[in-house]
Amino acid sequence: MRFFLPALVAAALLTGGPVAATAQAAPAAGAFEVTSQLGRKLYALPDDAAIRAAQHALAADPGNPKLVLALSLAQANQRQYREAIATDTRGLRAAPRDASLLLERGHRELGLREFRLAQRDLERAVQLDPRLLQAHYHLALAHYFQGQFAAAAMQFLRARDLATTDDDLIDCSNWAYVSLRRARKPQAAARVLKRITPAMRNHDTHIAFYLRLIRFYQGALPASQVQPPKPKDPNDTEAELAFDTVTYGLGNWDLYHGQRRAARALFRQVVTGQAWNAWGFIGSETELAREK
Numbered sequence: 001m002r003f004f005l006p007a008l009v010a011a012a013l014l015t016g017g018p019v020a021a022t023a024q025a026a027p028a029a030g031a032f033e034v035t036s037q038l039g040r041k042l043y044a045l046p047d048d049a050a051i052r053a054a055q056h057a058l059a060a061d062p063g064n065p066k067l068v069l070a071l072s073l074a075q076a077n078q079r080q081y082r083e084a085i086a087t088d089t090r091g092l093r094a095a096p097r098d099a100s101l102l103l104e105r106g107h108r109e110l111g112l113r114e115f116r117l118a119q120r121d122l123e124r125a126v127q128l129d130p131r132l133l134q135a136h137y138h139l140a141l142a143h144y145f146q147g148q149f150a151a152a153a154m155q156f157l158r159a160r161d162l163a164t165t166d167d168d169l170i171d172c173s174n175w176a177y178v179s180l181r182r183a184r185k186p187q188a189a190a191r192v193l194k195r196i197t198p199a200m201r202n203h204d205t206h207i208a209f210y211l212r213l214i215r216f217y218q219g220a221l222p223a224s225q226v227q228p229p230k231p232k233d234p235n236d237t238e239a240e241l242a243f244d245t246v247t248y249g250l251g252n253w254d255l256y257h258g259q260r261r262a263a264r265a266l267f268r269q270v271v272t273g274q275a276w277n278a279w280g281f282i283g284s285e286t287e288l289a290r291e292k
Contacts (some may be wrong), residue, residue: 014206014245015111015278033081034112037289042276045078065095072104076111079277084108099129107138110145111277113285118142133162137172141279144179145286153179157192166200167207174210177217178249181256193218209242213249223250230269240275248280251287264288 030044054071061067068091075084088105095101106121122139125132140155153176160172173192180189193214202211215221227246231239251266267284275281 014209014241014280015275030078030080031082033079036271036276037113037285038271038292040271040276042079044080044083047080048074048078050074051078051080063094065091065098065101069100069104072108076108076277079111081108081111081277085112097128099125099132099135102128103132103135103138106135106142110138110141110282113145113282115142115145119146131162133159133168133172136162137175140175140179144175144182145282147290149179149183150185153183153185153188165203167202167204170196170200170202170207170211170214174214174249177214178252181252186256206241209245210249213246216250217253223253226250231273234274237275240273241278241280244270244273244275244278244280244284246280248283251284255287264291 030046033042033044035041051071051074054067054074058064058067058071068087072084072087072091075081075087085105085108088101088108091101092098092105102121102125106118106125109115109118109121119139119142122135122142125135126139129135136155136159140152140159143149143155144152156172156176156179160169160176163169163172173196177189177192180186180192196211196214196218198220200211202208212221212226216223216226227250228239228242230243233239247266247270251263251270254260254263254266264287267288270281270284271288273281276285
């Protein structure tokens with residue numbers, strides 16, 4: 001079962017939340033959200049019409065968990081992660097066994113670098129609904145960002161076993177491969193890639209980032225054809241998402257092959273951007289913080 005709004009699903013898999021619309025003008029700063037692991041202060045965007053509409057709908061039916069989730073998603077779309085967590089927490093007081101609410105809160109805790117809290121919520125979500133692919137997926141990320149790569153691989157493979165679409169298969173396979181390589185299990189990682197055949201195609205455009213990385217891992221594409229250019233417009237969220245996702249993957253590849261200096265250079269490029277909720281951003285930040 002997925003709880004994300006369909007048009008935002010794939011973007012949410014690449015980030016700590018849905019992707020805000022690209023804008024040419026500099027966005028106004030919202031509330032302070034978190035200090036990154038490298039000491040940078042990270043901010044939300046201000047309320048928008050979607051948040052106000054979701055608040056209005058929830059006020060009319062405060063016990064409806066679907067409306068709680070809708071407000072949390074709207075807040076996350078503006079990188080309002082603390083606000084989204086507060087929304088989820090209120091919802092969980094009324095529905096403490098709602099796996100989707102626990103998943104949503106854990107998802108946002110990951111974005112705030114609260115990996116242990118996220119792990120706790122996501123473990124509970126998995127217990128309540130073992131068939132919830134996204135609970136396994138995000139629990140795997142909680143392990144991954146804590147450097148627990150073998151545990152992360154196990155959860156990504158469990159998520160992959162629940163996949164019913166090629167997009168989910170590609171997404172989970174990418175992260176399972178990365179986790180196994182970081183766990184120093186290259187043969188197991190190679191076996192993961194065998195399920196991604198030359199004929200397989202993504203359906204959502206965001207999953208193309210992971211598929212191209214997998215083609216690189218398989219030796220079918222060179223790095224020069226995989227990495228997109230660094231965005232010129234700092235507010236081009238879509239371009240930054242592509243850059244962060246692929247650049248982090250290439251940096252990981254350098255780590256597997258002992259090229260730590262090259263990996264750090266790629267990670268540093270990622271963390272200069274604005275999409276601080278992207279998994280590639282969080283992964284790059286986490287790697288650089290480990291070496292401080």
